[in-house]
Amino acid sequence: MSIFTKIISGEIPSYKVAENNSFIAFLDINPNAKGHTLVVPKKEENKIFDLSKVDYNKLMEFTYDVARAIEKAVPCQRVGMSVIGLEVPHVHIHLIPINTMVDMQFTNKIKLSNSQFISLAEKIASFYI
Ligand code: 5GP
Numbered sequence: 001m002s003i004f005t006k007i008i009s010g011e012i013p014s015y016k017v018a019e020n021n022s023f024i025a026f027l028d029i030n031p032n033a034k035g036h037t038l039v040v041p042k043k044e045e046n047k048i049f050d051l052s053k054v055d056y057n058k059l060m061e062f063t064y065d066v067a068r069a070i071e072k073a074v075p076c077q078r079v080g081m082s083v084i085g086l087e088v089p090h091v092h093i094h095l096i097p098i099n100t101m102v103d104m105q106f107t108n109k110i111k112l113s114n115s116q117f118i119s120l121a122e123k124i125a126s127f128y129i
Contacts, residue, residue, distance in 0.1 A: 004030040004040045015121035018069065018128040022055075025095075029123055031110055032096050033103045035074035035120055039063045041092040046089045059093070067095050069127035074120070080104045116122035 006012040007026060014026035017037055028036040029100055045051055051059065067079045076097030082104060083093055102108050112120070 002044055003088055004038075004090040004092065005044050008040070008042050017121050017124040018062075018066050023059060025062075025066045027117055028094065031112065032094075032106060032108065033076070033098060033110060034112070034116075035070050035076070035095075035097040035124065037066060037070060037124065039095060039097045041067055041091050045091050046090045048083050048093075051091065059091070063093050063095065065074060065087075068094055069124050069129075070097055072127040073123040074092060074117045 002111045003012065007014045008024055014029075015026065016026045018025040022043070023035050023039060023041055028038050031068040039059070039062065041051070041055065043055075047054065050061075053110065065079065065080070071079050074097040077099050078097075080096045081093060082096070084106065085092075085094075096103055098104055
């Protein structure tokens, strides 16, 4: 069972920003920038291109709504999107509010307090339709 499946089931807590029957979005615990969000299908699948075309398109539609909420909630030049990484074998899209190209590299990380995570998640959630 992946760590994200444990988050989806509520076994592990997360700072949730959006959810529907099939997908969830929550803040990355080790963010590149403020508002760095992970978008995850609830059905555990390893790789994004293993998804059916239908499920992939539904994931993109959900991601679109989350990205627009992030853009409204977090001051940034734009929201970057990346499918990258080998750490968690469960499909996830990184949505990252960026101001410099470095924000899309996974080398520079920022530290946020619990209350900062909570207020960021609440703000993004408030803009999610
Ligand atoms: P990747 O597979 O893309 O390299 O990394 C997975 C991402 O998930 C990383 O950015 C990491 O910080 C994030 N991550 C790993 N474990 C957890 C967790 O327990 N909670 C949250 N919110 N994010 C996590």
